[in-house]
Amino acid sequence: MPYQFTVSPDFGPDQLAGWHIFNTWLQRQLETDIHFETFDNFDSQRQAIAKDQVDIIYANPYDASFLVREKGFVAVATPQKPDETTIVALAEGPTQSIEELTPGCKIAQTDDPDISMMGMMMLEPANLDSNNTVLLPQNSYIQVAKALIQGKADIGFFLTDAFDSLSTLIKGQLRSLVTSDIQVVSHALLLGPELAARKQELSQKLADMSNDAQGNSLLESLGFTAWTPMDEEEMEFMIDLIEALAA
Amino acid sequence: MQDMSPSDIQGDFRKTTLNHYDGSQRVVLVTDNETPYPEGKLIVSRTDTNGNITHCNRSFVDMSGYDESEIIGQPHALLRHPDMPAAAFEDLWKTVQNGNKWHGYVKNLRKDGGYYWVYATVIPNVRNGKIVGYTSVRRKPSRKKVEEAISTYANMS
Ligand SMILES: Cc1cc2nc3c(=O)[nH]c(=O)nc-3n(C[C@H](O)[C@H](O)[C@H](O)COP(=O)(O)O)c2cc1C
Numbered sequence: 001m002p003y004q005f006t007v008s009p010d011f012g013p014d015q016l017a018g019w020h021i022f023n024t025w026l027q028r029q030l031e032t033d034i035h036f037e038t039f040d041n042f043d044s045q046r047q048a049i050a051k052d053q054v055d056i057i058y059a060n061p062y063d064a065s066f067l068v069r070e071k072g073f074v075a076v077a078t079p080q081k082p083d084e085t086t087i088v089a090l091a092e093g094p095t096q097s098i099e100e101l102t103p104g105c106k107i108a109q110t111d112d113p114d115i116s117m118m119g120m121m122m123l124e125p126a127n128l129d130s131n132n133t134v135l136l137p138q139n140s141y142i143q144v145a146k147a148l149i150q151g152k153a154d155i156g157f158f159l160t161d162a163f164d165s166l167s168t169l170i171k172g173q174l175r176s177l178v179t180s181d182i183q184v185v186s187h188a189l190l191l192g193p194e195l196a197a198r199k200q201e202l203s204q205k206l207a208d209m210s211n212d213a214q215g216n217s218l219l220e221s222l223g224f225t226a227w228t229p230m231d232e233e234e235m236e237f238m239i240d241l242i243e244a245l246a247a
Numbered sequence: 248m249q250d251m252s253p254s255d256i257q258g259d260f261r262k263t264t265l266n267h268y269d270g271s272q273r274v275v276l277v278t279d280n281e282t283p284y285p286e287g288k289l290i291v292s293r294t295d296t297n298g299n300i301t302h303c304n305r306s307f308v309d310m311s312g313y314d315e316s317e318i319i320g321q322p323h324a325l326l327r328h329p330d331m332p333a334a335a336f337e338d339l340w341k342t343v344q345n346g347n348k349w350h351g352y353v354k355n356l357r358k359d360g361g362y363y364w365v366y367a368t369v370i371p372n373v374r375n376g377k378i379v380g381y382t383s384v385r386r387k388p389s390r391k392k393v394e395e396a397i398s399t400y401a402n403m404s
Contacts, residue, residue, distance in 0.1 A: 098286065122287055124366065127389045180287040183304050236374065240382045241291065244348070244368045
């Protein structure tokens with residue numbers, strides 16, 4: 001049975017090809033069969049993880065906590081690219097700032113757990129929480145944008161990267177109300193228990209990726225500039241932070 | 248901890264002596280200038296088991312008014328404001344030493360004598376079943392909750 005590699009479902013459509021090439025790179029570096037599997041949403045990916053069907057994952061910080069603390073995964077490397085959250089409203093709409101929002105506010109969001117957590121946190125200054133807001137679940141960030149444009153939602157939660165990569169036509173109709181500035185939380189590449197022994201070897205190879213032209217073009221197709229090795233304590237620190245933030 | 252210095256203070260100030268839990272004292276100089284909490288920012292710090300600061304992020308440095316070199320190694324009480332009741336911090340310490348998460352509204356003192364309100368969470372850092380330090384994350388509080396905290400703290404000692 002080949003090992004299974006998967007990526008947090010919040011990656012942009014432009015990056016799918018890049019992740020396929022990355023999987024080929026992984027197979028060559030680890031000299032083993034690896035199958036690349038994508039999931040449409042976080043829930044189906046989590047079910048696969050629960051059934052121990054995932055061996056390598058590029059995980060968002062929230063899932064990384066669960067993978068390391070509950071499933072024995074180890075962190076290998078992180079792209080130097082913090083995860084931030086943007087709350088968005090209609091450009092022509094009435095809302096100019098978070099503090100103007102009132103109870104009953106309708107929120108379009110994907111099932112991205114980090115973004116949902118950070119988004120709700122940034123609503124606290126307006127005394128809003130899950131008890132006095134209405135959540136409108138969407139399948140993708142494009143759908144979140146559509147819900148705003150069609151007037152179905154008052155605000156939408158975006159991974160900042162995903163908001164930035166919307167087309168100018170769509171972005172022009174939207175207004176960013178606030179973007180988080182956390183600085184210290186990011187996605188990470190993790191190895192499951194069966195491959196954990198190869199952590200050192202892989203993190204070195206990932207760090208070397210930015211040293212040659214081919215590696216750089218692969219990094220570029222993933223939207224990264226370089227991989228930085230991540231040690232156990234750095235990962236534990238990030239997990240502590242996520243735990244402190246999760247109410 | 249060093250006493251605060253009038254040359255660092257912006258505007259009119261009053262002088263108070265804080266009595267710390269460890270028996271030490273510190274002279275603090277306090278103004279009425281509030282620095283609004285910036286939208287979307289998280290202030291992060293970590294301490295050792297004694298509450299001495301081991302790490303902080305850029306937002307911590309920016310909001311406190313101190314240089315990073317003046318922060319690392321100092322007790323977290325560096326930010327203690329005289330309007331905060333000692334009982335709030337006793338509760339904080341009791342909670343995290345028992346392995347639990349603490350939440351609360353905190354008025355913090357800046358190097359320039361001004362203050363800023365935060366909504367803080369403190370958790371123990373558990374490694375191999377042992378507490379090796381503490382992490383705190385602060386975010387922007389709602390004005391309503393700050394008003395409630397002001398009146399609660401005014402009635403505490
Ligand atoms: C992780 C952590 C973060 C803390 N953050 C603050 C803070 O931001 N402001 C503050 O006044 N006290 C903070 N404290 C509490 C201080 O350690 C201290 O108990 C408090 O300032 C009262 O001072 P005293 O204990 O010297 O009397 C923190 C403690 C921990 C463990």
